[in-house]
Amino acid sequence: MGKSSTTKDAQALFQSLRSAYSATPTNLKIIDLYVMFAVFTALIQVVYMAVVGSFPFNSFLSGVLSCVGTAVLAICLRIQVNKENKEFKDLPPERAFADFVLCNLVLHLVIMNFLG
Amino acid sequence: MANLCITSLIFLSFLPIICLSFSPENPTDRRILVLLDDFALKSSHSIFFKALQNRGFELDFKLADDRQINLQRYGQYMYDGLVLFAPNTERFGGSLDLADVLDFVDSGHDLILSADVNASDLIRNIAAECGVDFDEDPSAMVIDHTNYAVSDTEGDHTLIASDDFVQSDVMLGSAKMEAPVLFKGIGHSLNSANNLAMKVLGASPSAYSANPKSKLSNPPSLTGSAISLVSVVQARNNARILIAGSLDMFSNRLFKSGVQKAGSSNKYEKSGNEQFVTELSKWVFHERGHLKAVNIRHHKVGETDEPAIYRINDDLEYSVEIFEWSGTNWEPYVSNDVQVQFYMMSPYVLKTLSTNQKGLYYTSFKVPDVYGVFQFKVEYHRLGYTSLSLAKQIPVRPFRHNEYERFITTAFPYYGASFSTMAGFFIFSFIYLYSK
Numbered sequence: 001m002g003k004s005s006t007t008k009d010a011q012a013l014f015q016s017l018r019s020a021y022s023a024t025p026t027n028l029k030i031i032d033l034y035v036m037f038a039v040f041t042a043l044i045q046v047v048y049m050a051v052v053g054s055f056p057f058n059s060f061l062s063g064v065l066s067c068v069g070t071a072v073l074a075i076c077l078r079i080q081v082n083k084e085n086k087e088f089k090d091l092p093p094e095r096a097f098a099d100f101v102l103c104n105l106v107l108h109l110v111i112m113n114f115l116g
Numbered sequence: 117m118a119n120l121c122i123t124s125l126i127f128l129s130f131l132p133i134i135c136l137s138f139s140p141e142n143p144t145d146r147r148i149l150v151l152l153d154d155f156a157l158k159s160s161h162s163i164f165f166k167a168l169q170n171r172g173f174e175l176d177f178k179l180a181d182d183r184q185i186n187l188q189r190y191g192q193y194m195y196d197g198l199v200l201f202a203p204n205t206e207r208f209g210g211s212l213d214l215a216d217v218l219d220f221v222d223s224g225h226d227l228i229l230s231a232d233v234n235a236s237d238l239i240r241n242i243a244a245e246c247g248v249d250f251d252e253d254p255s256a257m258v259i260d261h262t263n264y265a266v267s268d269t270e271g272d273h274t275l276i277a278s279d280d281f282v283q284s285d286v287m288l289g290s291a292k293m294e295a296p297v298l299f300k301g302i303g304h305s306l307n308s309a310n311n312l313a314m315k316v317l318g319a320s321p322s323a324y325s326a327n328p329k330s331k332l333s334n335p336p337s338l339t340g341s342a343i344s345l346v347s348v349v350q351a352r353n354n355a356r357i358l359i360a361g362s363l364d365m366f367s368n369r370l371f372k373s374g375v376q377k378a379g380s381s382n383k384y385e386k387s388g389n390e391q392f393v394t395e396l397s398k399w400v401f402h403e404r405g406h407l408k409a410v411n412i413r414h415h416k417v418g419e420t421d422e423p424a425i426y427r428i429n430d431d432l433e434y435s436v437e438i439f440e441w442s443g444t445n446w447e448p449y450v451s452n453d454v455q456v457q458f459y460m461m462s463p464y465v466l467k468t469l470s471t472n473q474k475g476l477y478y479t480s481f482k483v484p485d486v487y488g489v490f491q492f493k494v495e496y497h498r499l500g501y502t503s504l505s506l507a508k509q510i511p512v513r514p515f516r517h518n519e520y521e522r523f524i525t526t527a528f529p530y531y532g533a534s535f536s537t538m539a540g541f542f543i544f545s546f547i548y549l550y551s552k
Contacts, residue, residue, distance in 0.1 A: 026551055034544045041533050048529050056527040063530030066537045074544075097548070104541050111534050116522065 031078040035071045042067035062114040069107045073100055143402045143441050148173050148197040149187070151180040153204050157363075161201070164366045167394055171443075173197075173401070185210035187220055196225055197401055203232040203239050203363055214241055221246075226356045226400050232301050232363040233257055246349050247310025248359045250302055251325045251338050258303040258343060258361070260323040265298055266376040272328040275300045277377045278345055279388070280318040286405040286500035287316065287348070289395035295384035296377055297392045298370045301362025303343040310349075314499075316358075316396065317346035348400070354502040356400045365389050403443035405500045411437045412508060414492060417480060426483050426490075426512045427519070434492060435478035436469070436506065448475030457493040458484070459507075487514045 024032075045063050054060060080088045080096035088096070148168065152158065158165065158177055169175055176195070178185055180202035187193060198220060207213075221227055231239050231250055240250050257274045264273035277296035281288055297317060303325040306313045318341055325338035346365075349357040364370055366389075375387040398404050415422050417431040426432060434456055439446035454477050458465035464484040469477035483490075489511050496504040523531075 027548060030544070030548055030551060034540065037540055038537060041537060045530060045533050052526055056524045056530070059524070059527035059530040063527075063533040066534045070537045070541065101545065108534075108538050108541070115531060115534055 031074050035074045038067045038071040062111045066111040073103050143406045147195045148175050149195040150175050150177045150199040151202045153202045161366050163368045163371050180205040181209040183209045185212045199228045201230050203235045206236045217242055218245055221355045224353045224355045228358045230360045230363045243359050246357050247307040247313035248304045248347050250304045255327045256325045257328055258323055258325050259328055262322040263320040264378050266378055274328050277375050278317055282316045284500045287399045293388050295375055295388035297388045299345050299362050300364045303338050304361055305342055313347055313349045315344040316348050319343035319345055358400045366393055406441040406502050407504055409436050409438050409504050409506055428485050428487050428514055430483045433480040437475045439475050459491045459493045460488050483512055487512045
């Protein structure tokens with residue numbers, strides 16, 4: 001009785017989360033996908049480092065930090081372009097995207113220098 | 117003008133002496149001052165002195181209280197070795213004193229010192245400064261009631277036959293000592309604070325040091341194998357000192373006398389004294405056991421020039437040539453225990469050198485993964501040989517930044533991740549901009 005009710009509750013929770021998320025605008029969904037891609041790449045590198053050791057440590061740091069940085073910048077973009085977020089309602093989404101691109105350029109410049 | 121003539125005459129008369137003197141290239145002593153209590157010793161010990169002269173030494177005999185004794189003139193030593201056969205002398209003649217004898221040794225010259233019963237304080241003090249303490253009782257002798265030499269006349273067992281030699285071919289020669297050595301004189305002990313002094317001829321465990329003429333009322337202060345009969349010292353500057361407690365053991369009488377140890381049926385026609393004293397004097401006067409190291413080289417594997425600096429993890433080769441002085445020329449020294457250290461505060465590398473049996477010692481090793489100022493060190497101290505302490509400084513630097521590999525295979529996933537996030541950024545930007 002108890003077990004089936006927990007399963008049912010969890011199912012209901014996922015159901016409601018999914019229906020709520022399906023209402024999210026497409027541009028935010030694209031950002032989410034992008035963040036997931038970055039986090040997944042970072043995880044692969046951490047596992048790889050655990051297997052082969054930390055020898056080119058600068059390369060490892062730049063590889064992971066490029067993913068983490070990308071994810072952080074994408075989340076910042078998501079906060080700024082979200083219509084429901086009243087804090088940035090004066091900030092046009094074009095401006096937010098331009099900031100995002102500029103920060104990414106700086107990030108990758110640093111990463112390229114630190115990689116080798 | 118007359119002055120000039122005299123000066124040049126003096127110079128010319130000294131020239132052969134100057135040419136023959138002790139030098140690093142020719143380490144055998146040449147000129148020896150012999151100080152005697154009595155010129156009678158010259159004939160009673162003539163075999164010993166003759167043997168020295170036959171080996172090419174110039175002996176200068178003087179009475180110990182001669183007023184003309186001078187070890188040095190114009191700051192130059194006139195002798196390379198000193199033989200002190202004057203056990204009873206309280207004061208040397210001339211300006212020579214205890215400090216002068218010690219300075220003579222400190223400047224790398226050799227000394228043979230023989231004390232005897234009733235040795236004077238001066239002789240005892242010289243010995244004490246060398247790390248050897250003679251029995252304080254002036255009339256004490258070494259007595260041994262089980263290992264004495266069988267003799268017709270003497271019944272107090274002070275003429276002892278010892279065969280407790282130091283086990284060293286370089287000191288006593290490669291020929292085995294067959295007969296025991298006859299000894300009649302005073303015993304000494306080695307000062308435990310002096311680790312350079314060592315016993316060459318020891319007494320048997322049943323020996324003791326006491327006055328043979330009086331009754332033994334107190335236990336003797338020196339007993340058994342603590343008694344040393346003959347000791348040597350090799351100072352840190354490789355000066356060699358021989359200290360014996362018996363003047364008689366150098367005498368013609370004991371050289372020629374037969375020897376039979378009490379309780380043993382072996383009777384030897386001739387005592388071991390001559391062989392023992394001759395071989396030991398060869399050692400003391402640097403005719404044997406004197407090493408030199410030359411041609412210390414090191415270079416990277418595959419190169420021949422010596423670099424001014426090494427990089428960490430370089431492979432290098434080190435070689436040194438070691439020769440031993442045979443009395444007339446330098447011969448290759450053969451051994452398998454010469455080691456080199458690559459040293460910075462502590463040895464990072466310690467390797468035994470291989471040898472080609474012709475005096476060349478070589479090895480190769482990898483510079484450790486540590487940078488700093490290192491030294492190649494060879495510290496070679498072996499019983500009877502002069503010590504070798506070689507140190508050569510060499511700095512070791514880390515990799516220059518352009519000496520690392522440009523791309524490291526292990527890091528390829530990281531490169532891939534960085535570029536894929538970059539590519540991801542472009543794709544994301546396009547999709548984001550055109551997905552309206």
